[in-house]
Amino acid sequence: MAVLRTQQSSSPRRAVSPAERQEWLLFLLLVVPNLLLFTIFTYWPLLYNGYLSFVRWDFLGPKIWVGFDNYRYLFTSSTFGTILWNTVLFTAASVALLLGLGLAIAMLLNQPLRGRNSVRAIVFSPVMLSGAAIGIVWMYIFDPRYGLLDFFFRALGTKSPNWLLEPAWAMAAVIIVHVWKNIGYAVVIYLAGLQAIPRQLYEAALVDGANAYARFRYVTLPGLSPVLFFLMVTTVLAGFQSFDIIHVMTEGGPVHATTTLIFYMYEEGFNATNVGRAAVAAVVLFAAMLLFTLVQMRYNERNVNYQ
């Protein structure tokens, strides 16, 4: 607002018609509520969170300024190292699976096969469902005694691991559920990308005698590259933010085996009430996410300019 006012007064005054003035007023009426809420609940919190990362506080008592102590504490603690590693592992594994499996399923559902529309709908449906609810359904499936997976393990002549109580298996379990829930998103985006590739390219390749692999390698993949990039960024961001599945299934455990940055932020902030440390986690998470978003914007810009 302040910016606007100075801008107006510095520009040479011209007569503003009453009609235009009325339009300004209406503009403000329509835009201000939205912007105001963003200011209160998005932009201001960003600054305030930065401040909180420099204090020791438990939400109740006085805030004590501790400088970089919270940062120093976290970056030298081995627990925080584990948590960063968990975040990278969870995100990298789920992104790789989503991009790989998603492409395979999308290619499949792009073929002229009967019933593909129904299969598309079913594959997409978990995206719509509450992560908490499906996390609980999967807990039952992972149940080492009565779960569905144990049935398959037994059929293979072995026994189900104690999924949620063994660190490595617990991490695998939350990744599986996250991928299961989000695969439909990747498929739908890939399908939109596949359908945007001009048919003539395939026809031309066919005339030139290119086989299926060559058409995939030289027509499909290059044609998908913008979508691939978009998906990579969005799935990375989704991985960083995954919370409900982890909270329901493992509560970050066993010990810290499935504690990711966002989970640590919640736990330190609202269970341990170390607000300062939680705020540092938020700062780190925000910096990581901002980096990916900016890379994407940069890429989009370049793409638009060049095409």
Added chain:
Amino acid sequence: MAQAEVSQPVRVTTPALPTTISTEHGAIWAGQRNVWLWRLAGYLGMMLSLLLIGLPVYWMISNAFKLSQEIYHLPPTLYPHSPTLQNFVNAWHAVPFDRYYVNTIITTFFGSGFEVLFGVTSAYAFVFLRFPKREWLFLILLAALMVPGQITILPNYVTIGLLGWINTYQGIVLPGASVAYGTFLLRQYYKTLPIDILDAAKVDGAGHLRTLVAIVLPLAKPAIVSFGLLSIVAKWNDYLWPLVITTTKDMRVLPIGIRWLMVEEGTIEWGNVMAGAIFVVIPVLLVFLYAQRYIVDGITAGAVKG
């Protein structure tokens, strides 16, 4: 260019494409000899994907209808042999699902209602109203996309606490009521609307609010519905913020409630918990069945630009 296309007065209906053979060119097996083998592999692949995605949902549904003897029977039964509704009754009484429904409906209604209202009106202002440095303001709004709501829960918890709004509907709803993505989406859509019609409305003496309600809204309906449905699904499933900002049983929403059903059951009665999970997901599944197309359109709109 886009404007030239849409400003034609006649509505162009695309002839229905033949759905069978003409798509064959795009098939991966085009030009191959053993086409039937490829097709077979294709159908097997579809069945496999169906199984991987569908089985957990089927497992939830079938076990919600099983008696506990049957659930704790090995090997598991494929379908409920003596189907019962008892689990639904038990789940409903174990935790206050009626409150959960009321709370979730209220927070979803107002949460999405605000998002759609702000999206529709802000986008209109950014496209059709003059204002100094309008595009700057738009960028300020858009920048909010870079700050996901999960990041700001600590400060927002403090703010809502200061306002005395912990365990209130406004506390759950307001921090997520403003909208950047929807404004962006609808702004793009409004820009493709035929200028002629809008000008005609102006000549007829229609004010901006009337133009918005009587002309822009009906024309932009597909985009608004897409965005609205996405918003509803997101609010219905929202987890972290309601978890933080509600502390009493009475104020919990469905996704938080289903976790408490599991926690409070002690020894887990999986049948009851599956029935509870169905309570949470069934409204969204029904919406999805009816409006699948709009939802998918809304999701792909941001990824692939025409």
